[in-house]
Amino acid sequence: MRNKTLFIIPYALWIILFVVAPLVLIFYQSFFDISGHLTLSNYANYLTSSVYLKMTLNSVWYAFLITLVTLVISYPTAYVLNHLPNKQFWLLLVILPTWINLLLKTYAFIGLFSRTGSINQFLRFVGFGSHQLLFTDASFMFVAAYIEIPFMVLPIFNSLAEISPSLINASKDLGANQWQTFTKVVLPLSMPGVKAGIQAVFIPSLSLFMITRLIGGNRVITLGTAIEEHFLTTQNWGMGSTIGVILIIAMFIVMFITGEAKQKGGRTR
Amino acid sequence: MKKLLTVVISILALCAALAMGNAALNQHHGQGSGRLLTIYNWGDYIDPALINKFEKQTGYKVDYETFDSNESMLTKIRQGGTNYDLVVPSEYTVQRMKREHLLAPLDHRRLTNLHYIDPQFLNRSFDRGNRYSVPYFWGTLGIIYNDQKVSAGDVQHWSQLWNPRLRNNLMLIDSARDVFAMTLIAQGHSVNTTDYQTLKKAQDHLKTLTPNVKAIVADEMKMYMEQDEAAVGVTYSGDAREMMSVNHHLHYVVPSEGSNIWFDNMVIPRTAKNKEAAYAFINFMLEPQNAAQNARYVGYATPNRAAKKLLPKKVTSNQAFYPPARTMKHLQTYRDLPLKTLGVYNDLFLEFKMFAK
Numbered sequence: 001m002r003n004k005t006l007f008i009i010p011y012a013l014w015i016i017l018f019v020v021a022p023l024v025l026i027f028y029q030s031f032f033d034i035s036g037h038l039t040l041s042n043y044a045n046y047l048t049s050s051v052y053l054k055m056t057l058n059s060v061w062y063a064f065l066i067t068l069v070t071l072v073i074s075y076p077t078a079y080v081l082n083h084l085p086n087k088q089f090w091l092l093l094v095i096l097p098t099w100i101n102l103l104l105k106t107y108a109f110i111g112l113f114s115r116t117g118s119i120n121q122f123l124r125f126v127g128f129g130s131h132q133l134l135f136t137d138a139s140f141m142f143v144a145a146y147i148e149i150p151f152m153v154l155p156i157f158n159s160l161a162e163i164s165p166s167l168i169n170a171s172k173d174l175g176a177n178q179w180q181t182f183t184k185v186v187l188p189l190s191m192p193g194v195k196a197g198i199q200a201v202f203i204p205s206l207s208l209f210m211i212t213r214l215i216g217g218n219r220v221i222t223l224g225t226a227i228e229e230h231f232l233t234t235q236n237w238g239m240g241s242t243i244g245v246i247l248i249i250a251m252f253i254v255m256f257i258t259g260e261a262k263q264k265g266g267r268t269r
Numbered sequence: 270m271k272k273l274l275t276v277v278i279s280i281l282a283l284c285a286a287l288a289m290g291n292a293a294l295n296q297h298h299g300q301g302s303g304r305l306l307t308i309y310n311w312g313d314y315i316d317p318a319l320i321n322k323f324e325k326q327t328g329y330k331v332d333y334e335t336f337d338s339n340e341s342m343l344t345k346i347r348q349g350g351t352n353y354d355l356v357v358p359s360e361y362t363v364q365r366m367k368r369e370h371l372l373a374p375l376d377h378r379r380l381t382n383l384h385y386i387d388p389q390f391l392n393r394s395f396d397r398g399n400r401y402s403v404p405y406f407w408g409t410l411g412i413i414y415n416d417q418k419v420s421a422g423d424v425q426h427w428s429q430l431w432n433p434r435l436r437n438n439l440m441l442i443d444s445a446r447d448v449f450a451m452t453l454i455a456q457g458h459s460v461n462t463t464d465y466q467t468l469k470k471a472q473d474h475l476k477t478l479t480p481n482v483k484a485i486v487a488d489e490m491k492m493y494m495e496q497d498e499a500a501v502g503v504t505y506s507g508d509a510r511e512m513m514s515v516n517h518h519l520h521y522v523v524p525s526e527g528s529n530i531w532f533d534n535m536v537i538p539r540t541a542k543n544k545e546a547a548y549a550f551i552n553f554m555l556e557p558q559n560a561a562q563n564a565r566y567v568g569y570a571t572p573n574r575a576a577k578k579l580l581p582k583k584v585t586s587n588q589a590f591y592p593p594a595r596t597m598k599h600l601q602t603y604r605d606l607p608l609k610t611l612g613v614y615n616d617l618f619l620e621f622k623m624f625a626k
Contacts, residue, residue: 034608051620058623110489114496132437134498135484217484218443221623232340233445234615235608
């Protein structure tokens, strides 16, 4: 028993110092205006300003699109990977890019997409002429999806791997065809993985900021851009924290929606 | 359990040994604190050979640290616990540090080489009488263009950036102050405007620039311009010089109607441990031979008149980097605006960026 309390210390310290304390600090900061007065004006400012509201809508919309694209690519990928021999090896290949620094990958995309980059060289070679690829919504979505895909594939892959083959055999024995087995057995059982993947992709996508500037040329503005600006240039930490709090609330909403649905699904089945 | 304990203890012992070794190394490096000079400067902003020369000449040992923005430097100094003897902030930060009493006043009797500085760079509004600062390098905000895509005559003035022919071909630097500076000047106002209505009008004007704006970027602009991604960019003279050395089709212009002029300056923080060495270093850097060598290495414009004479004619006659007197007359420095006003600048800029779709 004494050992157990001893072992909990690192965990408790970690949680308090790096999870609870920062959250409390952000929450606390958000109640101060730029001259250090205790106020609710940051929140009032946020809720009444068309700029911030539009930015929020923008962020949610882009995050939604990124999540959707990622999901559409990741689910079939995870499904196929699960049926391959040496699946751990193929999975490793999907995860491998996460070992490379994010900034480096983004810069690599600049090299690919730029006017003199490889893709345009190829297009010219094939006779399509060069196109503006950087600073477009499409290139932004592409890079964001590329970066997020491993985080979506992994949980889906795991949940698919957990499905016992005997369930699928049973489904087939009972006369379900391939499609029915997939929609009635595999898909529902892999839903927890899908939800975990959505959580892992949607939230970070809400506050992407490096890619919005490097690939999007600041023509895609998300809440992350605003937070960066408030902390680095205007030094209005209060407003930056307020947007941070909004993002945390958004995170809870997403967790709630995806978490709740899972339980309900469990009960009806 | 016992094994685990041994492992933990040996790791702790190793850590302690490493920490001790590190401390010993640092001590050796310092050779006694009286001979140590700690400099806090921008990254890649001095010829390293000059540091060696200084160490040889004076016997001081230099500890050289770097920062990448005025704000991060300021935060570090403000929080205390630092013992930098010499720092190189930009002019608006000098003003703020002065106001926050972070700087030690300079004793001009000990600045024996100050007379080498061109008088037009002394006694500027951000530090009257140079009580706290000595100019290190200076530069401007201007227009960089690619001569394969536009002709020189099309980009001599800020207002020409609004030309519909530059549609989707202009890159802006991601800085509220600089983008507003160029707009305010185009409308004939001061770059230090604080009046909300004037700023709002500038923003309205800026919004009409939207069709031309290809991207609003930071340091990456160098790479994009070098790769012919856009025809025209708004950037700083130092960055422009770097781009031009890579892509020979690029040229830099400081609009004659005015622009921003900035200074990086040597200052001594109040918390300095070794002012003696700091003065020695300032005088060393003001030495024309050394200032010229540094200017050749860094590539920015030197405020040192005697050093300028030592630089190649090709460099000093380049009006883009050493603008003629009639342009110099119209260049304005940024004043350190109140945080509230800075907030207004940034909010309006953010709104402009949102509008940029």
